[in-house]
Each structure stands twice: as structure tokens, then as C-alpha cells.
Amino acid sequence: MTTEPNSKFPEPSFNGKHSRSMRLWHWSSFLAMSGSLITVLLAKTLFNTKSNIALVQDTLNEAKISVSADQAKSVSHEFNDLLWHWHIYIGYALSALFLFRIIFEFFQPKEQKVIPILKNTLKALKMPGADKKYIKHYLLVRWLYVILYLSLFTQACTGLFMVYSDDVENLKTIRHNVSDIHSFNMWVIISFIVLHLGGVIMSELGKRNKGVVSEMINGGE
Numbered sequence: 001m002t003t004e005p006n007s008k009f010p011e012p013s014f015n016g017k018h019s020r021s022m023r024l025w026h027w028s029s030f031l032a033m034s035g036s037l038i039t040v041l042l043a044k045t046l047f048n049t050k051s052n053i054a055l056v057q058d059t060l061n062e063a064k065i066s067v068s069a070d071q072a073k074s075v076s077h078e079f080n081d082l083l084w085h086w087h088i089y090i091g092y093a094l095s096a097l098f099l100f101r102i103i104f105e106f107f108q109p110k111e112q113k114v115i116p117i118l119k120n121t122l123k124a125l126k127m128p129g130a131d132k133k134y135i136k137h138y139l140l141v142r143w144l145y146v147i148l149y150l151s152l153f154t155q156a157c158t159g160l161f162m163v164y165s166d167d168v169e170n171l172k173t174i175r176h177n178v179s180d181i182h183s184f185n186m187w188v189i190i191s192f193i194v195l196h197l198g199g200v201i202m203s204e205l206g207k208r209n210k211g212v213v214s215e216m217i218n219g220g221e
């Protein structure tokens with residue numbers, strides 16, 4: 001087995017080219033994911049069903065209309081539900097974007113494909129005189145992207161399952177466990193976003209990898 005990195009491959013580096021499909025996927029997913037997280041944040045805080053019951057009752061009381069806690073709860077619940085509907089619409093978009101990500105992977109130039117990049121980076125690490133510290137860091141980041149892709153897949157599957165299982169009586173018990181996975185996975189995704197933004201900012205502030213963000217915008221031509 002040879003330890004020569006593939007000659008077609010550029011050296012492992014955060015600076016590089018990104019296909020049009022990748023850029024379209026990246027920025028659309030960024031917008032959709034931000035929207036999805038905003039719906040969760042609002043549904044769990046400002047539009048939380050329980051905490052708005054008193055608000056509905058007080059507001060109606062001012063107009064001399066008295067409603068029971070249960071009646072106020074159903075109004076408050078409607079607003080909460082509206083946000084979950086938006087969460088689901090955005091969820092469909094995110095799932096479609098993930099499908100698009102899988103499809104265009106087959107049409108990516110080899111040096112921009114997930115698995116060949118990992119293989120080439122491992123080879124480069126074994127080369128004499130390799131900058132091991134930089135390449136190991138690069139490899140770690142590439143693995144983080146793989147974890148994110150797996151988390152997005154899990155999120156889309158569990159989300160779509162919850163939409164489907166809402167009307168199926170037999171699936172109600174499993175739905176509970178699936179919902180737990182979906183909620184936990186959100187923290188995996190949020191952790192990725194924090195690390196990713198930190199990494200991107202450090203790259204732009206440092207000397208070695210300036211321009212990574214413009215490359216994700218203009219393709220790095």
C-alpha cells in the first residue's frame with residue numbers, strides 16, 4: 001500500500017474550492033436550521049402553553065369576559081401549536097436539503113467528496129515531513145462534519161416519524177422515545193454550530209486560513 005497522497009488532491013487545508021451545490025446547500029441549511037431553532041426557542045419560552053394561561057385570562061378579564069383555566073389553555077395552546085406547524089414546515093425543507101446533500105455528493109469533484117477527503121488526509125498524515133499538528137486538527141474537523149451529517153439524518157428521520165406517528169395509535173408509545181432522541185440530538189447540533197462558528201472565526205482572525213468564509217460564498221475560484 002502506498003503512502004503517497006493522491007496527486008490530484010490538494011494538500012489538506014481549510015482553504016479550498018466549494019461547488020455551487022455545496023454553497024447552495026450550506027447557506028440554505030444555515031437559514032433553515034436557524035429558523036428551526038428559533039421556532040423551538042419561541043415554543044419553549046414566550047409561547048409556552050402553560051405560562052400564557054394567566055395572560056389569556058387576564059386580557060379577557062379586562063374586557064369583562066371570564067374564562068376557565070381550561071378554556072384559556074386551549075387558546076394558549078393554539079399559539080404554541082402554530083409554532084410547531086412552522087417547525088414541521090421548516091423540518092420538511094431541512095429533510096429535502098439533506099436528501100439534496102446526499103444526491104449531489106455523487107456528482108462532487110473527487111477532491112470535494114467526504115470519504116476521499118478523509119482517506120487523503122489520513123495518507124497525508126503518514127507522509128514524511130507532514131505538518132502533523134495541522135493535519136490532525138483538519139482530520140478532527142472533517143470527522144465533526146461527518147457527525148453533523150449523521151445528526152441531521154437522525155433529526156430528519158425522527159422528525160418525519162413524529163409527523164407520521166401523530167395519527168397512528170399503535171405508535172404513540174414509541175413516539176415518546178423518538179421525541180427524546182429528537183430533543184437530545186438538538187444539543188448535538190447546537191454544539192456543532194458553536195464549535196463550527198468558533199472555528200470559522202478563529203480561521204478568519206488567524207494567518208493561515210484567512211478567507212474561508214468568502215470561499216464558502218464565491219466558491220474559492
Ligand code: HEM
Pocket residue numbers: 014015026029030031033034114141145148193196197200212213216
Ligand atoms: C446552522 C449552521 C451551520 C451548519 C449546520 C454548517 C455546516 C457546515 C458543514 C457540514 C460544512 C462542511 C461541508 C463539507 O465540506 O462537507 C461547513 C463548512 C463551512 N462552513 Fe458552515 N455551517 C453552518 C454555519 C456557518 C456559518 C454561519 C458560517 C460563516 C460565517 C459557516 C462557514 C463555513 C465555512 C467557511 C466552511 C468551510 C470550512 C471547511 O472547508 O472546513 N458555516 N459548514
Ligand code: HEM
Pocket residue numbers: 033036037040084087088089090091092094095155156158159160162163179180182183185186189
Ligand atoms: C435543526 C433541526 C431540528 C431541531 C433542532 C429540532 C428540535 C426539536 C425539538 C427540541 C422538539 C421538541 C420535542 C419535545 O419537546 O418533545 C421538536 C419537535 C418536533 N420536531 Fe423537530 N427539530 C429539528 C428538525 C426537525 C425535522 C427535520 C422534522 C421533520 C419534519 C421535525 C419535526 C418535529 C416534530 C413533528 C416535532 C413534534 C412537535 C409536536 O410535538 O407537536 N423536526 N423538534
